[in-house]
Amino acid sequence: MAQARLDIANLRVTYAGNGQAGVTAIEKVDLTLEPNDFVSLIGPSGCGKSTLFNVIAGLQIPESGAVALDGGSIVGRPGCVAYMMQRDLLLPWRTVLENVTLGPELAGQPLARARDTAMTLLHRFGLEGFENAYPAALSGGMRQRAALLRTILCERSVILLDEPLGALDALTRASMHEWLLGIQREFQRTMILITHDPDEAVYLSDRVYVASPRPMRIAGIVPIELPRDRGRDVTLTPEFAEHKRQVLALLHAPERARSAAA
Numbered sequence: 001m002a003q004a005r006l007d008i009a010n011l012r013v014t015y016a017g018n019g020q021a022g023v024t025a026i027e028k029v030d031l032t033l034e035p036n037d038f039v040s041l042i043g044p045s046g047c048g049k050s051t052l053f054n055v056i057a058g059l060q061i062p063e064s065g066a067v068a069l070d071g072g073s074i075v076g077r078p079g080c081v082a083y084m085m086q087r088d089l090l091l092p093w094r095t096v097l098e099n100v101t102l103g104p105e106l107a108g109q110p111l112a113r114a115r116d117t118a119m120t121l122l123h124r125f126g127l128e129g130f131e132n133a134y135p136a137a138l139s140g141g142m143r144q145r146a147a148l149l150r151t152i153l154c155e156r157s158v159i160l161l162d163e164p165l166g167a168l169d170a171l172t173r174a175s176m177h178e179w180l181l182g183i184q185r186e187f188q189r190t191m192i193l194i195t196h197d198p199d200e201a202v203y204l205s206d207r208v209y210v211a212s213p214r215p216m217r218i219a220g221i222v223p224i225e226l227p228r229d230r231g232r233d234v235t236l237t238p239e240f241a242e243h244k245r246q247v248l249a250l251l252h253a254p255e256r257a258r259s260a261a262a
């Protein structure tokens with residue numbers, strides 16, 4: 001699959017008000033992703049993160065600004081990126097296999113090929129033997145992995161993940177982190193992950209974008225200078241703690257952190 005570059009420039013997004021003044025969710029966001037980047041976006045609740053994803057996914061039209069994939073505008077063009085939404089629900093009346101092949105099915109691609117690909121990947125996603133199970137029979141972690149497999153099978157070079165691990169307990173989450181890093185190495189997609197967890201952001205990413213409270217601006221970018229092939233032990237090092245400290249400083253005092261950096 002071709003690798004793509006994503007450019008977002010001068011983005012501003014306002015929700016129209018019902019007879020009242022509209023709500024500006026995003027004041028100004030600029031963001032550039034090179035092929036194979038893994039970046040996280042962290043910010044306070046309600047600051048506009050999911051709104052940003054809806055715009056990148058072509059589901060929402062910005063007030064102004066540009067979103068381009070390899071130089072071509074994708075504003076208002078759904079289907080150009082893969083998107084795991086924040087409240088991603090598997091369809092309860094479909095089996096795991098029928099759920100994960102939904103993307104290719106909706107895109108009108110041959111179902112037999114999508115099913116073959118899915119069957120070869122079930123093992124990698126810890127779902128082997130569950131292809132004919134219904135979502136109700138899966139654990140929370142398995143459901144999240146099924147939703148991720150569905151997103152990966154959309155075969156897009158850019159993947160948006162909106163808090164994909166938010167609903168999981170700490171142990172399951174930690175094992176999903178290792179797994180997600182492995183998936184990223186194996187499939188080499190460009191990924192943006194929204195999270196509320198600074199440890200998760202630092203551990204998984206090449207860069208962490210810290211968002212201000214609404215209306216969203218990027219309060220700062222923290223490049224993660226840890227080896228890309230990292231194991232859990234890295235989270236215990238002073239280098240890891242220093243990266244996390246930078247993220248927290250931007251989160252808790254975006255203005256102060258910005259003026260200190262200037």
Ligand SMILES: Nc1ncnc2c1ncn2[C@@H]1O[C@H](COP(=O)(O)OP(=O)(O)OP(=O)(O)O)[C@@H](O)[C@H]1O
Pocket residue numbers: 015023025043044045046047048049050051052086214
């Ligand atoms: N459809 C909508 N109509 C009007 N306002 C909306 C709509 N969707 C979101 N908003 C507002 O836009 C702002 C940003 O919402 P958004 O869902 O993007 O936040 P978020 O950063 O994803 O929050 P969370 O971390 O809680 O998921 C909020 O103030 C929200 O109330």
Ligand SMILES: [Mg+2]
Pocket residue numbers: 049050051086162
């Ligand atoms: Mg959200």
